[in-house]
Amino acid sequence: xxxxxxxxxxxxxxxxxxxRYQRPSDTPYVALGLAAVxxxxxxxxxxxxxxxxxxxxxxMLGMAPTRVMLRHLGATGIPMQQVENASASGSTAFRNAVxxxxxxxxxxxxxxxxxxxxxxTLASTKNGLDTLERDRVAxxxxxxxxxxxxxxxxxxxxxxxxxxxVKNHGNGAKNPFAQRQQSRTLSEILxxxxxxxxxxxxxxCPVGEGAAAVLVASEDAIRKYGLNRRRAPRVLxxxxxxxxxxxxxxxxxxxxxxxxxxxxxxxxxxKPDELDVVELHDAFTVEELLYVERMGLxxxxxxxxxxxxxxxxxxxxxxxxxxxxxxxxxxxxxxxxIGQIAEITRQxxxxxxxxxxxGAKTGLAHMVGVGAVCVVHILRNED
Amino acid sequence: xxxxSRVAHPTxxxxxxxxxxxxxxxxxxxxxxxxxxxxxxxxxxxGAYGDDLLDLDLAPEGELVSFAAVHRHQGRDIxxxxxxxxxxLDSGPLxxxxxxxxxxxxxxxGKRVIGRLVDxxxxxxxxxxxxxxxxx
Numbered sequence: 001x002x003x004x005x006x007x008x009x010x011x012x013x014x015x016x017x018x019x020r021y022q023r024p025s026d027t028p029y030v031a032l033g034l035a036a037v038x039x040x041x042x043x044x045x046x047x048x049x050x051x052x053x054x055x056x057x058x059x060m061l062g063m064a065p066t067r068v069m070l071r072h073l074g075a076t077g078i079p080m081q082q083v084e085n086a087s088a089s090g091s092t093a094f095r096n097a098v099x100x101x102x103x104x105x106x107x108x109x110x111x112x113x114x115x116x117x118x119x120x121t122l123a124s125t126k127n128g129l130d131t132l133e134r135d136r137v138a139x140x141x142x143x144x145x146x147x148x149x150x151x152x153x154x155x156x157x158x159x160x161x162x163x164x165x166v167k168n169h170g171n172g173a174k175n176p177f178a179q180r181q182q183s184r185t186l187s188e189i190l191x192x193x194x195x196x197x198x199x200x201x202x203x204x205c206p207v208g209e210g211a212a213a214v215l216v217a218s219e220d221a222i223r224k225y226g227l228n229r230r231r232a233p234r235v236l237x238x239x240x241x242x243x244x245x246x247x248x249x250x251x252x253x254x255x256x257x258x259x260x261x262x263x264x265x266x267x268x269x270x271k272p273d274e275l276d277v278v279e280l281h282d283a284f285t286v287e288e289l290l291y292v293e294r295m296g297l298x299x300x301x302x303x304x305x306x307x308x309x310x311x312x313x314x315x316x317x318x319x320x321x322x323x324x325x326x327x328x329x330x331x332x333x334x335x336x337x338i339g340q341i342a343e344i345t346r347q348x349x350x351x352x353x354x355x356x357x358x359g360a361k362t363g364l365a366h367m368v369g370v371g372a373v374c375v376v377h378i379l380r381n382e383d
Numbered sequence: 384x385x386x387x388s389r390v391a392h393p394t395x396x397x398x399x400x401x402x403x404x405x406x407x408x409x410x411x412x413x414x415x416x417x418x419x420x421x422x423x424x425x426x427x428x429x430g431a432y433g434d435d436l437l438d439l440d441l442a443p444e445g446e447l448v449s450f451a452a453v454h455r456h457q458g459r460d461i462x463x464x465x466x467x468x469x470x471x472l473d474s475g476p477l478x479x480x481x482x483x484x485x486x487x488x489x490x491x492x493g494k495r496v497i498g499r500l501v502d503x504x505x506x507x508x509x510x511x512x513x514x515x516x517x518x519x
Contacts, residue, residue, distance in 0.1 A: 129422055130394045132512065133467065133479050135458040141467050144451035145479075149469075152449075152492045196467075197451035245428055 004267045005238045008102035012232035013379065014217045015044025016342035021179040021210035021330035024117050029061055029209075030069045033114035036211035036335075037073065040110070044215050046225055048073040051215070052106035054080040055096040057089035057113040058334035060120050069114070087281065088240075088369030089113065090212065090337030095238045095375060097216050102235075107221035113335030116209040122370070139370075140204050143284035144197030146251060150286055151198075153301065158198045160304035162189040164285040165203045167313060168321045172328025174355040177339070179208050179330030203285040205326040212335035212342055233348040233363075233379040237267035243372040253287070253368055258294040260374040261366065265296075268378040270362065272296035275318050275378075277347045277363040279340035282325040288312075291366065292320060319357035322347060337375065340365040348381040389509040390500065395420050396443070396512050404500045404512060408441040408476065417441070419476040443498025443512065445472040452487040460504075470496055470514060483513040490516065 005011075017039025019032045033056075041048060056066040066080045085092040090113040097109035125134065150156055166186050172178035184202055192200040222229055241260040243252050265271065272295055280295075282288040289303040297318055298306040306312065312320040323329045323343040326336060344363035346352045362380045369375070390397060396406045408419040413431040419441060425432035448469040456463040466482040482490075483501065495517035500510040 128424075129420055130392050131420070131479075132392060132395060133481055136453070136456065136461055136465065136467060136481060137479055138453075138456065138458075141451055141453050144453075145449040145467065145469055148451055149449045149492065193454065194452075195455045196453045 005098070005102055005235065006267055006269070009104060010219055011098045011101045011216050011235045012219070012222060012229075013214055013235065013341060013345045014222065014227050014232045015040040015046060015215035016345050017041070017043055017213040018177045018339060018342055019211040020177045021208055021332050021335070021339070023179070023208050025209065027209070029065065029114050029116050030072065032116070032209060032211040033069045033112060034072055036114070036213040037070070037110065037112060040213035040215050044227060046108065046215060046227070049076055050108050050221070050225060051076075051110050052078055053097070053100050053109045054078060055083050055093040055100070055109065055111050056080065057083045057093035057111070057338065058115045059084055059086065059089055060115050060118040060333065065114070085373055085375075086369035086371055087283070087331065087333060088337060088367040088373050088375045089334050090339065091365065091367040091375035091377065092240070092337070094214060094338055094341055094377065095240060097214070098235050098238050101216050101218050107224070108215060108217045111214045111216065111338050111341070112211070113332075113338040114211040115332045115334035117207055138196070140199050140284060141196045143286050144199050146253065146290065147198045147286035149251065150290060154304065155301070156289065156304045159186065159190060160289065160307070161198050161203060161285040162186055162200070163304070163307050164282065164288045165189045165327055167307070168282060168325040168327040169202065171314065171322050171355055172324025175324050175329055178324040178328050179206050179210070180324065180328040199284060199286075203327070205283040205331040208330050208332050210330065210332040210335050210339075212338035214338050214341045214345070230383045231349050233345055233381040235377060236270070236380050237264040237376070237378045239264040239267060240373060240375045251290070252372060254290040254294045256372055256374045257291050257366065257368065260376045261295045261364070264364070264376040264378050268380075270378065274362050275364050276360040277319045277322055277344055277357050278366070279321060279323060279325065279343055279363070280366040281368045282321055282327050283331055285327065288320060288325070295364070295366070314355055314357050319347070319360070322352065322355050322357055337365065337367045340367070341377065341379070344379050348379060391503070391509045391511040398500060404443055404498055406441040406443050406472070406498070408439045408474065409436045410439040411435060412437055417475040419472070419478065441472055441474045441476070443472070443514070445470045445496060447490065447492055447494045447496050447516070448477065449492060450482065450487060450490050466490070468496070468514060480512065480514050483515045
């Protein structure tokens with residue numbers, strides 16, 4: 001690797017905007033996206049004509065959705081491109097926007113995620129190779145298998161997984177942009193009929209529709225447009241890794257996470273205990289336990305005990321999924337990773353009313369995309 | 384196609400003359416990595432491809448690495464409940480496969496499992512590979 005983000009010019013998040021994540025509706029994707037972008041522009045106090053490039057994350061809209069939507073802001077002729085990287089599409093689009101500014105190509109770039117559920121096919125089903133059980137392994141089954149292994153390694157119980165859902169549904173209840181805005185009791189989570197292994201329905205994320213927009217800018221742009229520097233956290237690191245062969249060949253999601261996060265910490269020159277807020281890929285409850293350990297937020301096998309102690313609550317040692325995470329805020333695919341950046345920015349500004357983690361200065365966003373890839377960003381409010 | 388060759392995934396496994404089943408795997412000539420399924424695209428470990436990937440028949444025997452009883456499933460022609468498993472073959476590769484039993488009673492990580500061909504769900508259906516806990 002010739003350069004890291006820290007070798008390039010600084011990049012700041014200057015504007016955030018969301019359309020609530022929700023069940024699929026008749027709302028056109030154009031309306032979802034425009035709402036998020038206009039909200040981000042208003043948040044930054046920027047005009048559309050200041051934006052110099054767009055990276056649009058989506059998985060299910062079909063070919064060429066971007067200009068069809070954004071022309072309604074005024075057809076300025078700027079470069080626009082679609083970004084697809086499965087669940088990590090939004091994180092990847094954000095990374096692209098960050099790199100566009102860090103490299104000096106643009107002074108202001110927009111990372112936008114808009115998606116609506118529609119039938120899709122994984123390319124791996126067309127690779128010319130048969131598999132024994134592709135049709136039988138839904139996403140929740142993949143993570144139920146990981147949960148079983150985690151239990152054997154750590155002594156965790158079904159209740160430990162359910163407690164992740166209790167926390168994150170509780171956080172989602174305080175987030176007006178969350179798809180699920182209802183607190184749940186342990187028995188509501190635990191006593192439902194399982195879908196696979198330990199996992200019950202409320203331990204699995206909803207895939208709905210929504211939009212998230214984040215504007216990133218250089219110091220030059222902040223000065224030129226008179227933006228509020230104190231509301232603009234800096235992007236300290238941007239890392240992406242893809243799956244290698246791990247020995248033993250199990251738990252690649254966690255191993256891949258550890259690789260990407262380790263690189264992110266090195267690039268940001270911080271340690272795990274400096275994190276105040278973390279938004280991670282908790283599409284299924286077991287993932288939060290696996291990933292907080294691999295991120296170094298606690299020792300291996302200690303996540304259930306730490307969770308029970310409140311360490312990962314808002315107001316705890318480090319707030320994990322203060323937005324509600326994928327479990328409650330939702331996982332509309334394209335927007336998800338960008339929505340994480342919006343939540344962390346809100347927390348670092350001290351503007352997350354009702355779910356603010358006190359004194360939040362540094363945050364980490366993490367997504368895994370099937371395939372598999374992992375994208376990690378670390379942000380810090382330097383003021 | 385002869386009766387004995389009618390299996391659900393003929394590129395992945397087939398019956399042996401002894402009445403058992405063999406998995407169609409490969410071994411990389413360059414790095415000795417054993418893989419499944421058989422393919423010529425390239426070795427995931429070292430990138431060798433084509434004739435450097437040698438056919439290798441793998442015994443369907445190994446150790447249970449994980450399992451999950453699946454209670455809901457929307458796939459075509461697949462009825463829940465069933466039990467998915469991860470099995471590490473004695474030859475190395477990790478497989479995802481279906482266990483013969485329909486619930487997770489008596490299962491534990493580390494148990495020995497063996498694959499066998501079982502009849503399909505209807506008289507015309509091809510035989511399928513299912514794994515059994517050894518000694519059960």
